[in-house]
Amino acid sequence: MTDTTMTLDQKTGQQAAAAPKEAEMPPAIRPATERDPLRARIEDFSFYYSNGFQAIKHVDMPILDRKITAIIGPSGCGKSTLLRSLNRMHDLYPGNRYEGKVILEPEGENLIGPDADPVLVRLRVGMVFQKPNPFPKSIYENVAAGLRVRGIKKRAVIDEAVESALRRAAIWDEVKDKLHGSAYDLSGGQQQRLCIARGLAPNPEILLLDEPTSALDPIATAKVEDLVQELSETVTIVIVTHNMQQASRISHRTAFMYLGEAIEFGETAQIFTNPRHPRTENYITGRYG
Amino acid sequence: MTMATEGSLGAAVQTDQTAFDAVRRAKQKDIVFATGGLIVMAIAMTLLLTLIGDLVIRGAARIDYGFLTSYPSRLPERAGILSAWVGSLLVMLVTAFLAIPIGIGAGLYLEEYARKGWLSNFIEINVSNLAGVPSIIYGLLALGLFVYGFSLGKTILVAGMTLALLILPIVIVSTREAVRAIPRIIKEGAYGLGADQWQVMWSYIIPAARPGILTGAIVGLSRAIGETAPIITIGALTFIAFLPPAPVTPDFPLISFAWLNDGFTVLPIQMFNWVSRPQEGFHIAAAATGVVLIALTFTLNGIAIWIRYRLRKGYRN
Known part of the structure; x- marks a missing residue:
């Protein structure tokens, strides 16, 4: 089975719900039609870095409204690259190129289209990074940052939004007495929840989490996981993780990526208990990583 | 058999007198370098302080x-x-x-x-x-x-x-x-x-x-x-x-x-x-x-x- 034939198979199988399986290494499985409401659709999406490297190859993936979509896969498979494409992070560095579509529902706006302003996209799609990156400001100002960016100046509005975001991020009780203290005095786990609160404060339509617990200890990780699950009742979440247990614990849908391709997408339970693609099975059973 | 295995391992990595000597030599180099640096710095600082000291001794009393x-x-x-x-x-x-x-x-x-x-x-x-x-x-x-x-x-x-x-x-x-x-x-x-x-x-x-x-x-x-x-x-x-x-x-x-x-x-x-x-x-x-x-x-x-x-x-x- 060569890559060329796989790509060809992918192309032809794109319209049909599921491509016919082959004996040893079938083509990537296309996402089945979703009955749940969508928040975004990734269609035939490719991404090229400025050095010409194609990090994402013709990915199709639905993003369900107010559900958690996990992207898993071995290092270098393009999962973070895909996530960072969703709020146009790659536009910060010259020479990077997108192809295909990322349609935001229900408006049908293409986030990577030529008319889409990356700054406006980022106002709608928030992001939490791998390493906690609070700003060198007070806790309050960290959470207020997204509102100030949007030109909100009314003290009462900001106060309310800061408290509500900190409550939603389940960190209010820990910081309510030191809102004007430095964010750097918090522990790593608290800093990461602060960063989630910062992402939540401006009420984004989608919140992207890029391996949000990779720098945290197990207790802090558990707190962030609980928080993410709670948040999914109100906001659409896409999370990249190298931790398969995490994906299986918290997500509703899981996508498995390998070498820039989306190999399989489905309900999390199905991906982890009954993977359809041998590569997915190999990965989740730990045969390679 | 066991001897042979140990021997082949030992040939690759040996923590014996040679290794200790290497560390000691490296430490000696550290000391030589640090001493040299100290001397050069002392010369530079002495020159600078002499210059400033000379100015101060001759001029400070004049400032009023x-x-x-x-x-x-x-x-x-x-x-x-x-x-x-x-x-x-x-x-x-x-x-x-x-x-x-x-x-x-x-x-x-x-x-x-x-x-x-x-x-x-x-x-x-x-x-x-x-x-x-x-x-x-x-x-x-x-x-x-x-x-x-x-x-x-x-x-x-x-x-x-x-x-x-x-x-x-x-x-x-x-x-x-x-x-x-x-x-x-x-x-x-x-x-x-x-x-x-x-x-x-x-x-x-x-x-x-x-x-x-x-x-x-x-x-x-x-x-x-x-x-x-x-x-x-x-x-x-x-x-x-x-x-x-x-x-x-x-x-x-x-x-x-x-x-x-x-x-x-x-x-x-x-x-x-x-x-x-x-x-x-x-x-x-x-x-x-x-x-x-x-x-x-x-x-x-x-x-x-x-x-x-x-x-x-x-x-x-």
């Missing part, structure tokens, strides 16, 4: 209220540095006013806005080169361009402009380095919230880079305050027995810029002038001027260190 508030005189015991320190102060004011905003602006532009390519590389290399150009070259440029080309005369304004040119590369380079030192994840975090470039610049980059930028600006100014060659080249006067018009006036609009177009002298020139006189009294006055100049330079550097310390405390991560 009268010395700071008198004009130069042909009598060494009545000579003072009033016009020189006021001149230095006003020239520094012009230099700071020109070099700091332009330098910071250029540095931020080159680092954040300019397209990265051969042109920006070319500019980067040349800005660094400019920092190493001998200061008298700047003096010649200023003489040709400002004094004769623009007919601005030998004024405080021209001196300030010349020194601003001189320290511009220092300010630009330190601004760029300060901006470059900001962690990428902080910038990405700000952009990730939907901030545009202007907001990221004002709310995140400039505050975080402020300690580095200010340090560069002050280091530049403390270099400018001691410069003599370019100021002599543009033709500063060496004997001035008057002060420029005051910048603050009693009538509306309360601020006057007439001083910009006045002749001037500065501390290093006053010192240079007195050193070249035959009388012993002037040599003492020159030493005293040197002490004042060194004190000013140290104060500026001290402020730079203090700012760096104070502002860095808030930006630790």
Whole structure:
């Protein structure tokens, strides 16, 4: 089975719900039609870095409204690259190129289209990074940052939004007495929840989490996981993780990526208990990583 | 069998006398290097302290209220540095006013806005080169361009402009380095919230880079305050027995810029002038001027260190 034939198979199988399986290494499985409401659709999406490297190859993936979509896969498979494409992070560095579509529902706006302003996209799609990156400001100002960016100046509005975001991020009780203290005095786990609160404060339509617990200890990780699950009742979440247990614990849908391709997408339970693609099975059973 | 396995392992990695010897030799090298460094540093510090000590011993006693508030005189015991320190102060004011905003602006532009390519590389290399150009070259440029080309005369304004040119590369380079030192994840975090470039610049980059930028600006100014060659080249006067018009006036609009177009002298020139006189009294006055100049330079550097310390405390991560 060569890559060329796989790509060809992918192309032809794109319209049909599921491509016919082959004996040893079938083509990537296309996402089945979703009955749940969508928040975004990734269609035939490719991404090229400025050095010409194609990090994402013709990915199709639905993003369900107010559900958690996990992207898993071995290092270098393009999962973070895909996530960072969703709020146009790659536009910060010259020479990077997108192809295909990322349609935001229900408006049908293409986030990577030529008319889409990356700054406006980022106002709608928030992001939490791998390493906690609070700003060198007070806790309050960290959470207020997204509102100030949007030109909100009314003290009462900001106060309310800061408290509500900190409550939603389940960190209010820990910081309510030191809102004007430095964010750097918090522990790593608290800093990461602060960063989630910062992402939540401006009420984004989608919140992207890029391996949000990779720098945290197990207790802090558990707190962030609980928080993410709670948040999914109100906001659409896409999370990249190298931790398969995490994906299986918290997500509703899981996508498995390998070498820039989306190999399989489905309900999390199905991906982890009954993977359809041998590569997915190999990965989740730990045969390679 | 077991013996053979151990033998083959042992051949690859051996922690025996050879390894201990290697560590001991490395330690000896450390000691030799540290001693050498200490000696070189001691020589440099002794030389510097001797120079300063010599100035202080000869000149410190000469510094009193009268010395700071008198004009130069042909009598060494009545000579003072009033016009020189006021001149230095006003020239520094012009230099700071020109070099700091332009330098910071250029540095931020080159680092954040300019397209990265051969042109920006070319500019980067040349800005660094400019920092190493001998200061008298700047003096010649200023003489040709400002004094004769623009007919601005030998004024405080021209001196300030010349020194601003001189320290511009220092300010630009330190601004760029300060901006470059900001962690990428902080910038990405700000952009990730939907901030545009202007907001990221004002709310995140400039505050975080402020300690580095200010340090560069002050280091530049403390270099400018001691410069003599370019100021002599543009033709500063060496004997001035008057002060420029005051910048603050009693009538509306309360601020006057007439001083910009006045002749001037500065501390290093006053010192240079007195050193070249035959009388012993002037040599003492020159030493005293040197002490004042060194004190000013140290104060500026001290402020730079203090700012760096104070502002860095808030930006630790």
